Amino acid sequence: MRLFPATDDFGRRAVENPTTIWEFHSTVLHILGLDYEQLSY
Secondary structure (H helix, E strand, C coil), rough: CCCCCEEEECCCCEEECCCCHHHHHHHHHHHHCCCCCCCCC
């Protein structure tokens, strides 16, 4: 298993198992112990 997904020739975009910014933010909030579904503006 790779730690990081495979990228294009320039290393700019993921071509294998891309992650959205929403998934990234919810993962960071989960690590911090916060529930992303309860946060609102």
